[in-house]
Amino acid sequence: MKLRSCRNRLSINLIFLQRPRNTLIKSAAGVAEVAGSSAKEVSVKEYKRADLHMHSIFSDGVLTPEELAKKAYDNGVELISLTDHDETAGLERMKDAASELGMDFVTGCEVSTDFAHVPIHIVGLNFDQKNEALQNLLKDIRAKRFNRALKMAEKFEELGLHGALEGAREQAANSMLLARPHFADWLVKIGKAEDRQDAFRKWVGTGKPAYVPRETTPIAAAVRAISDAGGIPVLAHPGRYPLKRWAFDEMFAQFTAAGGKAFEVTTGSHKLGQAEIHAKMAEKLGFWVSTGSDFHFEGSPAQLGLQGDLPSNLDPVWRHFS
Ligand code: AMP
Ligand code: FE
Ligand code: FE
Ligand code: ZN
Secondary structure (H helix, E strand, O other): OOOOOOOOOOOOOEEEEEOHHHOEEEEEOOOOOOOOOOOOOOEEOOOOOEEOOEOOOOOOOOOOHHHHHHHHHHOOOOEEEOOOEOOOOOHHHHHHHHHHHOOEEEOEEEEEEEEOOEEEEEEEEOOOOOOHHHHHHHHHHHHHHHHHHHHHHHHHHHOOOOOHHHHHHHHOOOOOOOOHHHHHHHHHHOOOOOOHHHHHHHHHOOOOOOOOOOOOOEHHHHHHHHHHOOOEEEEOOHHHOOOOHHHHHHHHHHHHHOOOOEEEEEEOOOOOOHHHHHHHHHHHHOOEEEEEOOEOOOOOOOOOOOOOOOOOOOEEHHHHOO
């Protein structure tokens, strides 16, 4: 695991004894009884608080990696990742900032995929960021984003709002990665919306006048690329997708068929009660669980690290980083 040591935190080393039929037994380090010859020891670290989903100026967030790291640290975060949309350019800065503060860090990215015209976000964690196939996939998705931005600008022209592309680029620190929030910020600046939320409601939300869908990317492409790069693919905020039960099941089947084994339970993008539903689902399915604020800016639903800690009966994704 590409983790750094940390201070002031609960650091229990657990030993997992892997028995036949994949039964895992937890035991305190050093007093484990080895049950049978097939037992395998894996030492893992436990964290009281983690934030494995957030956005910086490298995508549609407003803070730098350093600012995010500091705020997360102040809120008690011990393990952090940066998960910009389709972009890994901020990871080195986040890694250094985390290290300086004594937080553990893993690589991250939130990959934009699609199912039945609904955007599905797959968070990749602890992958090799130099992996060529993964970087090629991200490059391809960024190109699709840019094409969509051009089409959205055309729509704004038709709607009588000029200069949308330049306007959105001015709002984006990374002008090669344009997301709808950058258009939203431009709309606020020119007085056509009150805030991001209002801009989504009036202009850029699904089905609104300036909405253009991205060219699609299959869920399986992201899941496989992240896994092949040594990472863990995590279905982001499973409670947020506007899918009927049967359609959700179909989407989830694609995720698992491609090798997905983890989803987020506590996230700033879940509404009240959704964490509990997904905690039960994880327990029932034996899925690994992740947690993250999905912080973009001060007005985001959860502040850094304060999205709710994971219930202790669940199996956090960091136990499976290797
Ligand atoms: P995009 O990836 O360009 O389609 O933009 C999606 C991003 O827009 C999400 O990751 C959120 O950051 C943001 N977003 C989506 N829906 C809303 C909303 N209703 N209000 C504000 N921001 C939103
Ligand atoms: Fe976003
Ligand atoms: Fe997301
Ligand atoms: Zn996100």
